[in-house]
Amino acid sequence: MVDPLLVELSRLQFALTAMYHFLFVPLTLGLSILVAMMETVYVMTRRKIWRDMTKFWGLLFGINFALGVATGLTMEFQFGMNWAFYSHYVGDIFGAPLAIEGLMAFFLEATLVGLFFFGWTKLTPLAHMTVTWFMALxxxxxxxxxxxxxxxxQNPVGAAFNPDTMRMEVTDFYAVLFNPVAQAKFVHTVAAGYTMGAVFVLAISAWYILKNRHVALAKRSFAIASAFGLAASLSVVVLGDESGYALTEHQKMKLAAIEAMWESEDAPASFTLFGVPNAEAGRTDYAVRIPWVMGLIGTRSLDTKMPGIAELVDRAGTRIRNGLTAYAALEAIKKDRGDQAARATFDRTRGDLGYALLLKQFVDDPTKATDAEIDQAARSTVPAVLPLFSSFRIMALLGFALIALFGTALFYTMREAHAPRWLFRLAFLALPAPWIAVELGWFVAEFGRQPWIIEGVLPTFLATSELGVPDLLVTIAGFTALYGALAVIEVMLMVRAVKKGPDQVVGDPSMLLPGTGTSIEGYRPFATPAE
Incomplete structure (x- = not known):
């Protein structure tokens, strides 16, 4: 059996690198669209202030983009280093979208970023704006x-296990591409990134207004961030609802754990607004519930029942027993590739093979598992309820708070009234909120599907490489030190650029381009023919 400490350290290392990388990705998504919008206004009006806004926020985008790419490289290599069996087992499916992403991130995207920074004197305003929009795209x-x-x-469609190669293989690439869970995750994540970009612009603009610096640029940035942010944050709620509905279809246990729904409820199920999940007793203490809401969100109906954790554990036990038939048939195929009876049995029960693999955490040979071990494996399909329940509600609370902030900011902007100083202070203090929310969202999505690395197909504890615990401890310490240093560099560059402001940051020899020893003044990427 696999060393539990090895599995936990492998998970910890990947979680640290993924969460760190995800600090940069959403801001890149949001700033790219905002910068493109600002440049579009500049091309339409030819007003210099909008060009200055494009260049200033574009510089902050560039700093963040560079750190995002640097931290993303580590994650790609970890699949081969720390999760070798996972890469072998599903590499035919998982590798294809990663390869396409690499082409886009490191070739297309990087090329367009270069054209954005160094194309101001080489391209017409319309051509440069087109480049900026393609960069955002x-x-x-x-x-x-x-x-x-x-x-x-999360939803392994378009693939099947091949008993001849003992690997998962693609059967329908279009099913993988148009996976409903993937599409729901994409639009929800992108909307969250847009919200983060809007908060970032809103907060820094508010700081400038409070300091009475660059007021004209800050007010326009504040206005565009307010409108864009309100639309984006409302979209997060709507698209998050769609993600919840996708969970009902494909990840029932995750949804039940997020809601701490221990027992199945009569339709329509209620939503627990607040409570303290008690896993040992199988109940939620001090629960405050809103009738019908969970049923409407999860099933889009008033009469569809949502299964609770206890019922889903029973279902898992049934699937484990059915999966044992598939496991035994697969063992027979290994011994005799021409055993057609075994192949027919396997084809009939292959969908539950992954559930039988859950037993390997408790017994070396799943076919010899006792009823107690099968029950133990079934209970292992329940993720930790308290952190999921709490994380989801904090994330949702922050989301609605940001909607209120954007709505208030837009209200004063549309009235062209003098906004109170408390609003600008609140906007500045809200700067960390989207980062907390998106990290919690990532945690809910990834931690919620445990014990599966591939839902219903491959348990996490079987996916690791044959590494030693000391190897993982050393690399975790190394990554922590490296990422800590990168975080300091990121913050220093961002803070220095913001403090110097849009009038001084460009052309200042003390501001070095990320990753080079050359000053921005030496490159003069923001120079125009008129200058």
Missing amino acids: GTNLSALWILIANGWM
Whole structure:
């Protein structure tokens, strides 16, 4: 059996690198669209202030983009280093979208970013604006392919296990591409990134207004961020509802754990607004419930029943027993490739093979598992309820708070009234909120599908490489130190650029281009023929 500590350290390392990488990706998504919108206004009006806004926020986008690419490289290599069996087992499916994403992120996207920064004197305003929009599009398409790969892990469609190669193989690439879970995750994640970009622009603009610096640029940035942010944050709620509906169809246990729904409820199920999940007792203490809401969100109906955790555990036990038939048939195929009876049995029960593999955590030979071990494996399909229940509600609370912030900011903007200083202070203090929300969202999505690395197909504990615990401890320490240093560099560059402001940051020899020893003044990427 696999060393549990090895599995937990492998999970910890990937979680640290993924969560760190995800600090940069959503901001890149949001800023790319905002910068494109600002440049569009500049091309339409030819007002210099909109060009300055494009260049200033574009510089901050570039700093963040560079760190995002650097941290993303580590994640790609980890699949081969720390998750070798996973890569072998599903590499034919998982590798395709990752390869396409690599082409977009490191070729198309990077080329367009270069044209954005260094094309001001080489391209016409209309051509440069077109490049900026394609840069934003490329950034979003890069995220699409990553989420197609991740969505397949949540809902493994378009693939089947081949008993001859002992691997999962693609049977329908279009099913993988148009996976409903992947599509729902993509639009929800992109909307969250747009919200983060809007908060970022809103907060820094508010700081400038409070300091009475660059007021004209800050007010326009504040206005566009307010409108864009309100639309994006409302979209997060709507698209998050769609993601919840996708869970009802494909990840019932995750949804039951998020809602701490221990027992099945009569339709329509209620939504637990607040409570303290008690896993040992199988109940939620101090629960405050809103009737019907969960049923409407989860099933889009008033008469469809939603299964609770206890019922889903029973279903898992049934699937484990059915999967044992598939496991035994597969063992027979290994011994005799021409055993047609075994192949027929396997084809009939192959959908539950992954559930039989859950037993390997408790017994070396699943076919010799006792009823107690089968029950133990069935209970292992329940993720930790308390962190999921709490994380989801904090994320949702932050989301609605940002909607209120954007709505208030837009209200004063549309009235062209003098906004109170408390609004600008609140906007600045809200800067960390979207990062907390998106990290919690990532945690809910990934932690919620445990114990599966591929839902219903491959348990996480079987997917690791044959590494030693010391190897993982050393690399975790190394990544922590490296990422800590990169975080300091990111913050320093961002803070320095913001403090210097749009009038001074361009052309200042003390501002170095990320990853080079050359000053921005030396390159003069923002120079125009008139200058």
